[in-house]
Amino acid sequence: MPLRFAFATIAGTALMTAQPLVDDDVLEPSVENEVAHALNIAPTNSAIGSFDRTEAICALAGTNRLTSTEMAITLISSQHADGRWFVGTNDVTAVAIELLEAIR
Numbered sequence: 001m002p003l004r005f006a007f008a009t010i011a012g013t014a015l016m017t018a019q020p021l022v023d024d025d026v027l028e029p030s031v032e033n034e035v036a037h038a039l040n041i042a043p044t045n046s047a048i049g050s051f052d053r054t055e056a057i058c059a060l061a062g063t064n065r066l067t068s069t070e071m072a073i074t075l076i077s078s079q080h081a082d083g084r085w086f087v088g089t090n091d092v093t094a095v096a097i098e099l100l101e102a103i104r
Contacts, residue, residue: 025068027103035100038076041083046093056092060085061099068103075100 027035048056060078061071075096079085085096 027068027072031069031072032104034076035072035104038079038083039097039100042079042093042097043083046084046091046097048094049091051087051090051092053095056087056090056095057099059087060092060096071099071103 060075062074066074075085079096084091084093086092
């Protein structure tokens with residue numbers, strides 16, 4: 001009997017302290033702030049140029065389905081100090097801005 005009581009106590013405590021599952025497709029305020037900062041420092045006059053849009057999207061976001069939070073973190077992490085995104089030597093800032101604005 002004492003073992004059952006101990007297990008019930010542990011299970012009950014775990015249920016009371018369990019956190020609700022987080023939806024990764026909804027940005028947390030801290031990630032939203034980082035997205036806003038990344039967009040603020042990104043130049044507004046960039047164009048995709050001759051680089052293929054689809055290639056740029058795949059290079060920036062990968063080919064797997066990412067959640068909004070994962071996408072935001074990936075893009076923010078790959079932004080250069082001057083506010084631009086590059087794939088190799090190709091400036092793909094315009095595509096990165098579109099992706100960030102879409103997940104906002």
